[in-house]
Amino acid sequence: DTEVTQTPKHLVMGMTNKKSLKCEQHMGHRAMYWYKQKAKKPPELMFVYSYEKLSINESVPSRFSPECPNSSLLNLHLHALQPEDSALYLCASHLAGGADEQFFGPGTRLTVL
Amino acid sequence: GDSVTQMEGPVTLSEEAFLTINCTYTATGYPSLFWYVQYPGEGLQLLLKATKADDKGSNKGFEATYRKETTSFHLEKGSVQVSDSAVYFCALMEPQGGSEKLVFGKGTKLTVNP
Numbered sequence A: 001d002t003e004v005t006q007t008p009k010h011l012v013m014g015m016t017n018k019k020s021l022k023c024e025q026h027m028g029h030r031a032m033y034w035y036k037q038k039a040k041k042p043p044e045l046m047f048v049y050s051y052e053k054l055s056i057n058e059s060v061p062s063r064f065s066p067e068c069p070n071s072s073l074l075n076l077h078l079h080a081l082q083p084e085d086s087a088l089y090l091c092a093s094h095l096a097g098g099a100d101e102q103f104f105g106p107g108t109r110l111t112v113l
Numbered sequence B: 001g002d003s004v005t006q007m008e009g010p011v012t013l014s015e016e017a018f019l020t021i022n023c024t025y026t027a028t029g030y031p032s033l034f035w036y037v038q039y040p041g042e043g044l045q046l047l048l049k050a051t052k053a054d055d056k057g058s059n060k061g062f063e064a065t066y067r068k069e070t071t072s073f074h075l076e077k078g079s080v081q082v083s084d085s086a087v088y089f090c091a092l093m094e095p096q097g098g099s100e101k102l103v104f105g106k107g108t109k110l111t112v113n114p
Helices: none
Strands: A003-008 A010-013 A018-025 A031-037 A044-050 A053-057 A066-071 A074-080 A088-093 A107-113 B002-007 B011-012 B018-019 B023-026 B032-038 B045-048 B057-058 B062-065 B076-077 B086-092 B102-103 B108-113
Touching: A010 A018, A018 A031, A018 A088, A031 A066, A031 A074, A044 A066, A044 A074, A053 B018, A053 B057, A066 B108, B002 B086, B002 B102, B018 B023, B023 B032, B023 B086, B032 B062, B045 B062
Parallel strands: A010 A107, B011 B108
Antiparallel strands: A003 A018, A018 A074, A031 A044, A031 A088, A044 A053, A066 A074, A088 A107, B002 B023, B018 B076, B032 B045, B032 B086, B045 B057, B057 B062, B062 B076, B086 B102, B086 B108
16 A cells, blocks of 8 residues: 545635644555645645654644644644635655655645635 | 755647756755656656666656766656646655655646647
8 A cells, every 4th residue: 555645635614613634644654744735836844743753843833733643644733724824735654764755645625715 | 955946847848749857956965866746636646766876767758867967857758648747846855864855846837738
């Protein structure tokens, strides 16, 4: 199984809502990532979890809260988002400790009204 | 810090034309190099990779060679198809003890017309 899955595929939320994005992989990868991608731009790194510990936070606003419940799952909790947070949110996983490729999920298309 | 510079485009070609998308990089160590492709409305897929100098990555008719002397990893395909229309990202990664980061170029949008 070389797949990263993400749910939901699409999400529309108001600025006062709380929602969560979910990501799962069963490749035994120990590094997992959240990226934000705006139209016509490359993915922008948000968070890195390595061995279930948060290792990189790229100065992301606190309205985004990551969680790694176990080595296969990664969540991104969303609260009080702004319309400019509308984007494609991509999850990725990686073997950790080497320089092999990251595997990306299909993404969640988020719209904040 | 590490960086990747790639031809931004957009690039528009006719079917069966030859494709080159230039990519050069700056890195402190010995990175692995990647080309990812993103089709409309989808996530990123690995197209090909090379992990050391002079390696050639290839997949689906696409090729790229890791050139350390010119710090380049140009993507080529001899005959493009309409189905190759997508955005292509060049990227590098260096080992960092478990918190490796992908550094992306800005992406090149390719449109292939029939």
